[in-house]
Amino acid sequence: MSKQTKQNLITYGIVIVAYIIVEILILTGNLSSHMKGLLVPMTYYAVIAVALNLCVGILGELSIGHCGFMCLGAFSSAFFSKLTENSLPTVPRFIIAFIIGIAVAGLFGFLIGIPVLRLKGDYLAIVTLAFGEIIKNVINAFYVGVDSKGLHFSMKSSMELGMEKDGNIIINGAMGITGTPHNSSFTVGVIVLLISLFVVQNLINSRDGRAIMAIRDNYIAAEATGINVTGYKMMAFTISAAIAGAAGVLFSHNITTLTASSQYFGYNASIMILVYVVLGGIGNIRGSVIAACILYLLPELLRGFSNYRMLIYSIVLIVMMIVNWSPKVIEWRKRTFGRLNLKRGAKEVA
Amino acid sequence: MSFLTYLINGLSLGSIYAIIALGYTMVYGIAKMLNFAHGDFIMVGCYIIFSVSSALSGNSAVGIIVAIILCTILGVTTEFVAYRPLRGAASPLAVLITAIGVSYLLENIALLIYGADIKSFSSVIKWEGVSFADGQLKIQGVTIVTIVVSIVILIALQLFINKTKQGQAMLAASEDKGAATLMGINVNRTIALTFAIGSALAAIAGALLCSAYPSLSPYTGAMPGIKAFVAAVLGGIGSIPGAMIGGLVLGIVEILSKTYISSQLSDAIVFGILVIVLLVKPTGILGKVVQEKV
Numbered sequence: 001m002s003k004q005t006k007q008n009l010i011t012y013g014i015v016i017v018a019y020i021i022v023e024i025l026i027l028t029g030n031l032s033s034h035m036k037g038l039l040v041p042m043t044y045y046a047v048i049a050v051a052l053n054l055c056v057g058i059l060g061e062l063s064i065g066h067c068g069f070m071c072l073g074a075f076s077s078a079f080f081s082k083l084t085e086n087s088l089p090t091v092p093r094f095i096i097a098f099i100i101g102i103a104v105a106g107l108f109g110f111l112i113g114i115p116v117l118r119l120k121g122d123y124l125a126i127v128t129l130a131f132g133e134i135i136k137n138v139i140n141a142f143y144v145g146v147d148s149k150g151l152h153f154s155m156k157s158s159m160e161l162g163m164e165k166d167g168n169i170i171i172n173g174a175m176g177i178t179g180t181p182h183n184s185s186f187t188v189g190v191i192v193l194l195i196s197l198f199v200v201q202n203l204i205n206s207r208d209g210r211a212i213m214a215i216r217d218n219y220i221a222a223e224a225t226g227i228n229v230t231g232y233k234m235m236a237f238t239i240s241a242a243i244a245g246a247a248g249v250l251f252s253h254n255i256t257t258l259t260a261s262s263q264y265f266g267y268n269a270s271i272m273i274l275v276y277v278v279l280g281g282i283g284n285i286r287g288s289v290i291a292a293c294i295l296y297l298l299p300e301l302l303r304g305f306s307n308y309r310m311l312i313y314s315i316v317l318i319v320m321m322i323v324n325w326s327p328k329v330i331e332w333r334k335r336t337f338g339r340l341n342l343k344r345g346a347k348e349v350a
Numbered sequence: 351m352s353f354l355t356y357l358i359n360g361l362s363l364g365s366i367y368a369i370i371a372l373g374y375t376m377v378y379g380i381a382k383m384l385n386f387a388h389g390d391f392i393m394v395g396c397y398i399i400f401s402v403s404s405a406l407s408g409n410s411a412v413g414i415i416v417a418i419i420l421c422t423i424l425g426v427t428t429e430f431v432a433y434r435p436l437r438g439a440a441s442p443l444a445v446l447i448t449a450i451g452v453s454y455l456l457e458n459i460a461l462l463i464y465g466a467d468i469k470s471f472s473s474v475i476k477w478e479g480v481s482f483a484d485g486q487l488k489i490q491g492v493t494i495v496t497i498v499v500s501i502v503i504l505i506a507l508q509l510f511i512n513k514t515k516q517g518q519a520m521l522a523a524s525e526d527k528g529a530a531t532l533m534g535i536n537v538n539r540t541i542a543l544t545f546a547i548g549s550a551l552a553a554i555a556g557a558l559l560c561s562a563y564p565s566l567s568p569y570t571g572a573m574p575g576i577k578a579f580v581a582a583v584l585g586g587i588g589s590i591p592g593a594m595i596g597g598l599v600l601g602i603v604e605i606l607s608k609t610y611i612s613s614q615l616s617d618a619i620v621f622g623i624l625v626i627v628l629l630v631k632p633t634g635i636l637g638k639v640v641q642e643k644v
């Protein structure tokens with residue numbers, strides 16, 4: 001077994017062991033209902049953290065609108081589930097909802113990638129940021145209803161839909177989608193997390209993944225080796241957006257009223273996920289999962305801390321970046337802790 | 351006549367974007383980094399003017415001067431504490447994420463001090479404005495002052511960059527930092543100076559922005575900041591006249607699309623422009639193509 005395979009298996013193992021422990025706690029009745037309510041959000045934040053780490057750590061492009069993809073996945077899948085709630089059995093409907101959410105988020109990731117990813121520079125950050133805000137605005141002004149004649153769309157108000165009496169409004173502008181079936185469970189969340197981990201870790205260890213990382217490390221050299229820079233960038237970003245869409249599907253099937261609010265899909269939410277990724281280690285997939293779980297649970301458990309949470313997150317973000325990336329700090333760390341790291345260094349050389 | 355009024359309002363909003371975009375484009379040109387916190391410097395400037403004017407019972411002139419000084423200090427300090435240590439980091443993402451952290455930090459400090467509720471900002475310009483053609487065409491004082499201030503700033507900056515030694519040092523440092531250092535230019539000090547000018551401009555832009563749109567919240571600066579970046583890209587990032595042109599075009603497009611198309615979609619239209627520019631001419635209107643050497 002190669003070293004990499006072993007590392008991947010350890011990651012799956014951690015997730016599965018954590019899942020078994022939690023399930024035992026639930027069965028023995030040691031988990032409060034408040035804690036139980038945190039389990040599904042924990043899994044979708046872990047999933048989206050993995051998605052963002054693929055974009056930031058492996059592809060080396062900053063996206064600060066990943067919650068926008070989550071929003072798209074959430075709304076498209078909730079729309080489908082609401083539409084077919086009475087006509088399809090639960091399991092196939094939920095699976096199709098996942099496929100739709102993933103496909104829509106992936107498609108938009110692809111469309112955004114076309115103008116941006118052929119360029120060098122920080123454009124992706126600004127375009128994804130703008131995209132995240134726009135998608136929120138557009139959905140808040142979006143009305144869809146269904147009646148015996150079919151679907152009705154409007155961008156003005158629910159009255160403009162002009163529906164028959166038997167009509168049913170599905171997306172009600174800023175009021176969002178109400179009454180999506182609650183199909184997400186902790187088990188489903190863990191399965192989605194395992195699948196996303198499987199996809200991302202196998203991508204990293206494949207020929208394509210090595211090409212993507214080569215682009216990140218030196219795109220001129222990568223191009224000179226014959227790697228299709230734009231193509232591989234598009235591939236990684238689309239996969240990342242699609243996984244964020246899967247997180248959105250989990251999200252929308254766990255909440256009674258789904259609205260495109262800033263709390264869940266705004267700039268702040270995207271930054272929070274960036275904090276998970278940075279704290280877990282940029283490029284370290286396992287770290288993202290662990291950091292997302294711990295950082296999601298901590299403020300929920302320490303309620304008094306909530307006013308200062310964002311302040312502390314921002315300071316953590318700045319300090320972590322300077323400690324981990326500043327050339328002078330790295331040099332200082334090498335000088336001070338050099339002796340401690342000697343053994344590890346020797347191993348790496350060998 | 352109403353079209354002319356909208357056009358002038360667009361010019362005024364565009365002038366504010368242009369002043370913000372100047373700060374972006376100068377910092378991007380020289381430090382090669384996107385200062386995400388630039389929009390939040392605007393917000394900080396507005397809150398300083400707000401606090402000082404209410405403490406001095408409505409004396410906004412002092413407020414503006416204090417805001418310019420404090421924003422300059424804030425900009426230079428941010429550069430020194432957060433950005434300078436990351437210069438030459440292995441990944442360009444490091445400084446970008448730090449800038450997001452700074453932006454987030456400023457927003458949350460403002461949130462803790464002033465709360466999330468929207469404060470009403472009293473205009474710093476008391477002049478009523480002028481009206482033409484029997485009152486059919488009214489131009490507000492704030493609109494005229496904004497346009498004049500932006501033109502003055504543009505001319506002053508052009509003179510500063512082309513005629514003074516410090517300005518030439520900026521040009522040299524933006525071209526090639528290594529060669530500039532060999533020529534005896536203190537690159538660190540030059541970058542700090544750029545941040546100082548950019549932040550002072552942000553304070554001025556804040557005063558004008560909140561005079562025209564008098565609602566102040568911790569997130570006031572975020573959206574204008576992003577739009578000003580779009581303006582800088584549209585005009586060609588790194589180019590000072592480009593930032594001006596980009597800002598004006600963007601302001602006019604925003605106001606006209608708000609009026610004639612849809613107010614909810616105007617942001618989407620503005621960012622649509624960014625996407626089109628990136629597709630057609632990524633270097634912007636006045637930008638130049640720089641070939642990267644190995």
